[in-house]
Amino acid sequence: EPEVTQTPSHQVTQMGQEVILRCVPISNHLYFYWYRQILGQKVEFLVSFYNNEISEKSEIFDDQFSVERPDGSNFTLKIRSTKLEDSAMYFCASSTRGAGANVLTFGAGSRLTVL
Amino acid sequence: LAKTTQPISMDSYEGQEVNITCSHNNIATNDYITWYQQFPSQGPRFIIQGYKTKVTNEVASLFIPADRKSSTLSLPRVSLSDTAVYYCLVGDQGGKLIFGQGTELSVKP
Numbered sequence: 001e002p003e004v005t006q007t008p009s010h011q012v013t014q015m016g017q018e019v020i021l022r023c024v025p026i027s028n029h030l031y032f033y034w035y036r037q038i039l040g041q042k043v044e045f046l047v048s049f050y051n052n053e054i055s056e057k058s059e060i061f062d063d064q065f066s067v068e069r070p071d072g073s074n075f076t077l078k079i080r081s082t083k084l085e086d087s088a089m090y091f092c093a094s095s096t097r098g099a100g101a102n103v104l105t106f107g108a109g110s111r112l113t114v115l
Numbered sequence: 116l117a118k119t120t121q122p123i124s125m126d127s128y129e130g131q132e133v134n135i136t137c138s139h140n141n142i143a144t145n146d147y148i149t150w151y152q153q154f155p156s157q158g159p160r161f162i163i164q165g166y167k168t169k170v171t172n173e174v175a176s177l178f179i180p181a182d183r184k185s186s187t188l189s190l191p192r193v194s195l196s197d198t199a200v201y202y203c204l205v206g207d208q209g210g211k212l213i214f215g216q217g218t219e220l221s222v223k224p
Contacts, residue, residue, distance in 0.1 A: 004158075033212070042202075042214055042215070042216045042217050043159060043214040043217075089156070093158070102147070102149070102212060103149065103161050104159075108158055109157070
């Protein structure tokens with residue numbers, strides 16, 4: 001069964017450092033997403049991406065965040081200057097279509113710990 | 116923007132049927148309703164999706180009334196391994212797919 005792959009599984013960083021989380025979506029999927037989940041809380045939408053541009057983003061996704069699909073297979077989330085409150089599990093997801101009858105396949109997540 | 120409301124938690128025993136209801140009063144005409152399951156430290160996993168009436172697959176059933184303002188996920192004969200958080204997701208036409216707060220289901224022996 002096709003899966004979404006995320007790396008690293010766990011990253012520890014110092015506050016103020018840049019972090020890049022990587023994702024390899026399912027190969028024939030065209031829509032890509034990042035979500036995050038702070039420990040004990042619900043899954044929160046960050047951003048959706050289609051046709052090499054952001055289609056939707058949440059209030060959480062401020063100027064410190066950016067996404068990129070650099071080579072046609074990887075989909076990355078960059079946090080420019082991490083804050084303590086960025087500590088969370090970050091999930092990448094992909095799907096074959098946009099909103100509506102949309103089924104997301106999620107990766108296993110990348111746990112980010114900011115010290 | 117469709118918003119969903121679910122019970123925070125539910126308890127059940129092995130072998131029982133569990134029904135989890137989600138309210139989504141502002142669902143849009145083209146939106147589908149999708150349920151996901153999440154185990155600790157794992158990504159959400161698709162369970163079932165529907166638009167109206169009833170949908171059934173090998174793991175669950177989804178009941179959607181005519182007004183589509185709510186939906187009920189039904190898990191037949193739950194086991195301990197069904198202990199997880201269950202999220203109701205309603206598609207937003209703008210592509211912003213928002214999870215509800217989730218229902219933490221605890222299945223006891």
